[in-house]
Amino acid sequence: MPINVAGAAMLLAITLSACADKETTTTPETPRPERTTTTPTERSPTPSETQTIASVGDTLNLTGTEEDEKVAVTLVKVVDPAPPENEFSSPDAGNRFVAVQFRLKNNGPEVFDDAPDNDAKIRDTQGQQFTPTVQDTAAGPGFGGSVTLTPGDTALGFVTFELPTNSEIAKVQFTLSSGFARNVGEWSLP
Numbered sequence: 001m002p003i004n005v006a007g008a009a010m011l012l013a014i015t016l017s018a019c020a021d022k023e024t025t026t027t028p029e030t031p032r033p034e035r036t037t038t039t040p041t042e043r044s045p046t047p048s049e050t051q052t053i054a055s056v057g058d059t060l061n062l063t064g065t066e067e068d069e070k071v072a073v074t075l076v077k078v079v080d081p082a083p084p085e086n087e088f089s090s091p092d093a094g095n096r097f098v099a100v101q102f103r104l105k106n107n108g109p110e111v112f113d114d115a116p117d118n119d120a121k122i123r124d125t126q127g128q129q130f131t132p133t134v135q136d137t138a139a140g141p142g143f144g145g146s147v148t149l150t151p152g153d154t155a156l157g158f159v160t161f162e163l164p165t166n167s168e169i170a171k172v173q174f175t176l177s178s179g180f181a182r183n184v185g186e187w188s189l190p
Contacts, residue, residue: 028058053188060185061107064176070108071149073174075187076101080169082137082160089135091162098122099139099158100172106149115146118178120159123171133162 054060059074082099084090091097100120106112122130136142136158143157163169174185 027052028054028060054185055187055189058187059103060174060187062174062176062181062185063183064112064114064181066110066177068108068110069112069176069181070106071112071114071176072105072107073185074103074105075172075174076103076156078169078172078189079137079139079158082139082158085136085138089137091135094165095162096165097133097135097137098161098163098169099137100161101140101156101158102174103154103156104147104149105154106151109151111151112149113146114176115178116143116155116157116174117145117159119174119176120161121173121175121179122161122163122169123173124163124167125170126167128167130161130163130167132159135160135162 054075056075056078059072061070061072063070077100079099079101081096084097100122102116102120104112104116117132120132124130137160139160140158142159143155147155147157149155169189171189172187175181176183
């Protein structure tokens with residue numbers, strides 16, 4: 001049986017890039033003013049002691065596996081629970097749908113092509129990770145599989161997840177290039 005060297009090399013490259021160290025981006029493009037409270041016996045933190053953590057409404061600048069893949073990703077809103085799209089789509093017993101709306105803006109010099117449903121994940125307060133479901137909800141339209149954005153172009157859509165009813169969402173994550181990019185965007189939810 002002949003060995004396909006080119007195919008083996010590509011598989012090795014993909015495997016190695018997936019195993020590379022990832023970096024998490026949590027600082028929004030435009031930080032909001034810090035909200036801190038102090039008691040009379042505490043001092044206020046200095047700016048170097050506070051860190052702005054991205055939350056709903058914030059935009060994170062992410063990079064893909066290619067140097068010119070630069071996308072501003074905004075977590076627009078989270079609909080929890082999200083109503084099913086119709087009577088034929090419903091979560092399993094004991095679960096609920098959660099719809100997360102993202103806005104993507106291509107800030108790179110080349111056409112950007114990706115599948116946002118492969119890029120998004122949810123983590124709950126127990127540390128469990130959830131990937132999107134193929135179901136849609138009545139919250140609004142999804143991305144329709146993949147997006148192709150010319151430089152400066154934007155796309156808006158929902159990604160749907162199915163979580164246990166008692167699971168509390170802690171974080172939403174987004175990683176370009178179907179999750180293979182090193183740069184992971186992360187938003188904390190209250």
